Amino acid sequence: MFINGGRGGESRVLYRRRETMSEGLAREYEIGAEIGRGRFGVVRRCRSAETGEEFAVKSIEKRLLADELDRECAEREGKRHRQAAAGNPYVVQIHAAYEDGEWAHLVLDLLDAPDLCDRIAARGGTPFSEPEAAVMVGHLAEAVAECHRRGVAHRDVKPDNVLFDASGRLKLADFGSAECFVDADGDWVPMRGIVGTPMYVAPEVISGREYGEKVDVWSMGVVMYMILAGGVPPFYGETAAETFEAVARANLRFPPRIFRSVSPAAKDLIRRMLCKDVSRRFSAEQVLRHPWITSGGMSPVDEPRRDPSLSMERREGILSLCT
Numbered sequence: 001m002f003i004n005g006g007r008g009g010e011s012r013v014l015y016r017r018r019e020t021m022s023e024g025l026a027r028e029y030e031i032g033a034e035i036g037r038g039r040f041g042v043v044r045r046c047r048s049a050e051t052g053e054e055f056a057v058k059s060i061e062k063r064l065l066a067d068e069l070d071r072e073c074a075e076r077e078g079k080r081h082r083q084a085a086a087g088n089p090y091v092v093q094i095h096a097a098y099e100d101g102e103w104a105h106l107v108l109d110l111l112d113a114p115d116l117c118d119r120i121a122a123r124g125g126t127p128f129s130e131p132e133a134a135v136m137v138g139h140l141a142e143a144v145a146e147c148h149r150r151g152v153a154h155r156d157v158k159p160d161n162v163l164f165d166a167s168g169r170l171k172l173a174d175f176g177s178a179e180c181f182v183d184a185d186g187d188w189v190p191m192r193g194i195v196g197t198p199m200y201v202a203p204e205v206i207s208g209r210e211y212g213e214k215v216d217v218w219s220m221g222v223v224m225y226m227i228l229a230g231g232v233p234p235f236y237g238e239t240a241a242e243t244f245e246a247v248a249r250a251n252l253r254f255p256p257r258i259f260r261s262v263s264p265a266a267k268d269l270i271r272r273m274l275c276k277d278v279s280r281r282f283s284a285e286q287v288l289r290h291p292w293i294t295s296g297g298m299s300p301v302d303e304p305r306r307d308p309s310l311s312m313e314r315r316e317g318i319l320s321l322c323t
């Protein structure tokens with residue numbers, strides 16, 4: 001089962017939570033039902049008292065940030081998110097931020113359509129067609145390329161953080177791990193720290209060395225692989241440690257029983273994204289220029305592919321690693 005698979009609290013009853021919310025937030029928004037929870041807080045629906053427009057409010061409980069790195073990331077989330085999002089059509093927009101001693105709140109676009117993790121799971125192991133996949137990967141690469149142009153690395157690209165608006169447009173969310181990789185003079189600054197989610201994290205992050213923004217391209221490569229493989233990830237193990245070992249080995253395979261009808265162009269792009277050698281790995285801009293993306297994923301086989309040799313239990317086991 002997906003950890004983020006369900007969204008509880010569909011009730012539209014709105015109420016105020018003055019006891020914990022910053023006063024400005026409580027004054028300007030009516031806080032509604034819970035949408036979901038992350039490690040450090042909760043996301044709820046909210047409604048502008050002035051316009052009646054609906055948003056999501058992500059509330060981070062500061063006392064849960066025990067680790068120094070988590071605290072730093074949370075403190076910077078609003079700033080990095082603003083830097084990456086303003087006018088970036090494929091990134092969740094941030095509308096307001098509030099803070100008090102106990103909580104930090106970000107008011108965001110409300111995106112309550114199923115996220116990419118849910119969409120992959122809902123297909124029960126049937127991969128997306130290549131044209132469908134190329135649109136999603138192209139939009140995700142647009143989002144990431146624009147973040148990188150602005151000097152922000154997301155550092156936690158994964159299906160759970162790929163949301164969609166009511167019209168189906170992809171929106172990259174959750175800048176809780178984002179970091180700047182350029183300084184005030186525009187010079188490249190390496191990043192450090194093991195940040196991200198084991199199955200999606202790049203080998204250079206695990207190695208403990210300094211790394212750059214191409215960690216996001218690696219994670220996009222994992223997402224693309226999973227979209228075309230019905231949710232099966234390229235590198236995984238039974239435990240986080242085993243997953244890290246598999247990622248560090250970076251032994252990329254395309255099992256014929258899953259990938260037999262995937263086009264050579266799609267596999268070529270995945271190889272260029274999941275390339276352990278960072279200097280040879282594509283940038284997000286290069287992903288956008290790859291023929292598989294520019295041709296809209298046109299491949300000889302457009303029929304949905306199902307792998308009969310992979311049992312549902314096996315798939316669910318693999319898919320549950322999504323987060």
Ligand SMILES: Nc1ncnc2c1ncn2[C@@H]1O[C@H](COP(=O)(O)OP(=O)(O)OP(=O)(O)O)[C@@H](O)[C@H]1O
Pocket residue numbers: 004035036037038039040041042043056058092108109110111112115160161173174176
């Ligand atoms: N703008 C939004 N609109 C609607 N739902 C959202 C929005 N942002 C996040 N969510 C949902 O709220 C839930 C929690 O999201 P959040 O970003 O806090 O944590 P997470 O990404 O699940 O975990 P982590 O704490 O590891 O980052 C998820 O189910 C997510 O899809």
